[in-house]
Amino acid sequence: MGLGDFFKNIFGKKTCAFCGGECGVMSRTKIKGDEYICSKCDDMCSNYIRKSRFTKPELEGHMEYMKRCDRIYNEVILPVTVKHTCYPSATSRQGIEFFDSFGMFRIMDSSRDHNDRYPTELFRYDQVSSYEIYIDEADAEEPGKPKVFDEGGVIIRLVGTKDDTTKMRKGLRAHPYIIEEIKVCFATNDREKEDYLKYADNVIAHFDAIFGVHDDERGLFSFGMTEKEKRDLKGTVGFAKAAMEAVKVAKDGGEMSEEQKAEIQQNLNAMEDANTDGLAAYTRAADSAEAKIN
Numbered sequence: 001m002g003l004g005d006f007f008k009n010i011f012g013k014k015t016c017a018f019c020g021g022e023c024g025v026m027s028r029t030k031i032k033g034d035e036y037i038c039s040k041c042d043d044m045c046s047n048y049i050r051k052s053r054f055t056k057p058e059l060e061g062h063m064e065y066m067k068r069c070d071r072i073y074n075e076v077i078l079p080v081t082v083k084h085t086c087y088p089s090a091t092s093r094q095g096i097e098f099f100d101s102f103g104m105f106r107i108m109d110s111s112r113d114h115n116d117r118y119p120t121e122l123f124r125y126d127q128v129s130s131y132e133i134y135i136d137e138a139d140a141e142e143p144g145k146p147k148v149f150d151e152g153g154v155i156i157r158l159v160g161t162k163d164d165t166t167k168m169r170k171g172l173r174a175h176p177y178i179i180e181e182i183k184v185c186f187a188t189n190d191r192e193k194e195d196y197l198k199y200a201d202n203v204i205a206h207f208d209a210i211f212g213v214h215d216d217e218r219g220l221f222s223f224g225m226t227e228k229e230k231r232d233l234k235g236t237v238g239f240a241k242a243a244m245e246a247v248k249v250a251k252d253g254g255e256m257s258e259e260q261k262a263e264i265q266q267n268l269n270a271m272e273d274a275n276t277d278g279l280a281a282y283t284r285a286a287d288s289a290e291a292k293i294n
């Protein structure tokens with residue numbers, strides 16, 4: 001390859017594998033298989049995946065997936081969501097919006113929200129493998145001075161397609177595309193630090209509630225069963241009832257009424273909830289939201 005070809009290869013225009021448009025060096029990303037995606041087509045993808053990991057057909061599938069997320073948000077969630085659980089409630093950067101009755105959340109991003117160019121991306125609660133607060137600090141300008149706050153927020157890790165879910169908390173499932181760590185930035189300067197890190201605490205508390213983290217704790221002045229004990233009892237009772245119901249159905253010659261079916265399903269759900277520390281309820285909610293969009 002001559003020097004001219006070399007520069008042409010790097011700085012020359014390329015064709016986007018998706019829209020066929022020409023894209024310059026600053027507005028394209030190389031994907032697997034020596035092809036390119038232009039910045040406009042890139043906007044149709046998740047903000048949280050490295051495109052170079054994927055081939056053209058894989059990214060085409062991903063864009064379809066993103067379109068479905070956007071439809072679930074606009075056609076299933078938005079019309080019935082009145083009260084939003086957002087931390088922070090309004091932001092000039094990023095935040096997290098929880099949709100508990102759909103078992104999903106989204107990442108608010110002031111640079112992308114309210115712009116139709118970007119599809120709304122949703123994440124299922126049962127795809128979250130861990131979450132934590134992060135605080136990045138920078139060295140002070142003068143030597144010897146304490147470090148200064150640089151940025152902070154929440155890091156969320158999802159279950160990746162290569163993760164062994166049998167070794168993780170029960171009820172988790174892999175995200176079809178994301179393996180990268182998701183950094184949600186709440187604050188980028190010292191002035192915002194105090195307020196915004198409180199919101200980060202709220203996010204952690206909300207995830208803890210979803211995953212039943214404190215459900216086996218008893219309040220100092222509370223009597224009776226913990227959340228976990230209640231759920232376990234319901235699960236045990238559910239199992240016994242489902243078994244009894246099955247025996248009855250078998251005796252009656254295998255015919256099951258709609259009522260019986262619904263009752264058995266309810267008992268099975270109670271067992272699943274006990275098995276997954278309550279996560280299965282969110283899985284059912286997310287499944288039913290997804291099923292509304294074909």
Ligand SMILES: [Zn+2]
Pocket residue numbers: 016017018019020021037038039040041042
């Ligand atoms: Zn394109």
